Amino acid sequence: MFSKILIANRAEIACRIIRTARQMGIRTVAVYSDADIAAPHVGLADEAVHIGAAAASESYLSMERIIAAAQRSGSEAIHPGYGFLSENADFAEAVDAAGLVFIGPSPASIRAMGLKDAAKALMERAGVPVVPGYHGDKQDAAFLAERATEISYPVLIKARAGGGGKGMRRVDRPEDFTAALDAARREAKSAFGDDAVLIEKYLTQPRHIEIQVFGDGHGNVVHLFERDCSLQRRHQKVIEEAPAPGMTEGMRSAMGEAAVRAARAIDYRGAGTVEFIADVSDGMSPDRFFFMEMNTRLQVEHPVTEAIAGVDLVEWQLRIANGEPLPKSQADLAVDGWAFEARLYAEDPSRGFLPSTGTLSHLRFADGDARIDTGVRQGDCITPFYDPLIAKLIVHAATRQAALAKLTRALQHTQVAGTTSNLDFLIRLSEQPDFVAGHPDTGLIDREAKALTAGSPPDDIVLAIAALIEAGGMARSLGGDPWQALGAWQLWAEVSRPVALHHGGGHTNCRVIAKGQNHFSVHFGDRAVGIRIVGVGDGICHVEIDGRQLSADFFQMLHGLTLFLDGHTHHFHRTDPLDGAEEEAIGGDRLTAPMPGLIKIVRVQEGDMVAKGEALIIMEAMKMELTLTATRDGVVESLHVGEGDQTSESAVLLSLRPEDAK
Incomplete structure (x- = not known):
């Protein structure tokens, strides 16, 4: 077995590989860019080598720098993880040429599946059905x-x-x-x-079902059953599960055999995934699934397969790359229980899943409910340079119902503050009736987008707790002086403090009145909520409202408050009155960058008339293309960027004026 390997990747997958390598007694070498100098994967590895600037093209995509780092560190093999260079045949060849072992398939196998058109033609010849x-x-x-x-x-x-x-x-x-x-x-x-x-x-009622395959270079190929990856947004997976709901033994056998034929057709070695699209408009059928593509690497969702098959797929990769045969035959493999994986991202579902940046000021996961695969910690920054994945939450139980309940519970006990995340969206998705009933399809999220992504305005209980925290009522532990906590003494009047709560696109004005030690009343116009503090400590407040005791976690930052209650996250931000006045004056006259990125196309010039909804600028950020449109009819008064420019978040890209304004 290898004594030292280099991991040509970062974040969650690098940490994942390091853990298995350590269990096998293999030393690991991490690589890092300028942006990752203090990243968890760097500290977790036995050694770490700096490979360049933050941009992936100057670091994680540099074959020369990664191979040089492997040689300089005395590594015997390179594990590419997924993404970056993992499916680059030229990189696999360069690793071999450098006298190192590429922990993955051969360059020929990667090339055979690297171009989807050629791959589909090859699959047709191998007897695998194609779309x-x-x-x-x-x-x-x-x-x-x-x-x-x-x-x-x-x-x-x-x-x-x-x-x-x-x-x-x-x-x-x-x-x-x-x-x-x-x-x-x-x-x-x-x-x-x-x-x-x-x-x-395009199939109108499709299921995305993929098969995990493994080959060993000794003529042996097995499949490790299926994963259902139908829940997707922007063609990217959100929640995966294994096995697939509704799968019949006949269809599982047919898909497994087709996937093994695909792997054998390219003499496959190592971990791979054969992705199929299944037409379920008339139920699951062995004659209505089609090959889409083969990923010649480990998949992000591999943990659900590990859970139901009882294997460590990274360990298998390392053993096979070392020349060993497959640890198990097809007859040795069986499905055990059910598993789900949810991908927690720094992104804003209410804005089309636009990636978010920022510092993870607060990050906490449920204890014991889930396996957490992550490459970030509390205090780390989500940058615009890489994928905004925060963590993967993986659960396993005997039945689908039990596993899904476990997933929902794990999500509800997860807390993220400091950047916008898709956490509440994941909770709603895990409770969506069609999904709960075992009927996912690739169009489900789009069909249910309004219900899944709409912001839920906070109710009076949430507002009351938030107002009391903002007013300083939680500033002292139980037994403290609420009069002092709320501010100066007032003659002939109750001690009170006005509070403005800004949440989502709205705000609520209220007044917090101290009624006695640890007793308060929060007034919203003609509504009032009585609240008593039972206990406060370590970011948790215990309160009593209408005879019901509640516990809420809260985290305060300079720019706002995040409240976690009953499995839901509520963000309240603090604003500068001058900023509000400026925005009100400007109205919808400015088009701003939603995040840092590169300006790809500018479709207008100064003086052009534009209509509401018209595409004005196309920018690229976090590996995706964003089309920025006009917020209203008008004339382009000034243009502040050109094609090829880098821009920062909230930078003004162009300004509009009304058509009749001079």
């Missing part, structure tokens, strides 16, 4: 539009290289095809250096 579509080399826009019409709408435009939803667009009408094609090509070129696409029929 109807055009997978050829001809890339003329008019020709592709004709093929889309022949296939019939809706269709899916997909980059032939890469994955993760980049360079992918659904098109429902012929008149939208050209714009969607242009956007898919730009995104694909930026992400993969290849703007070629393929066209496929």
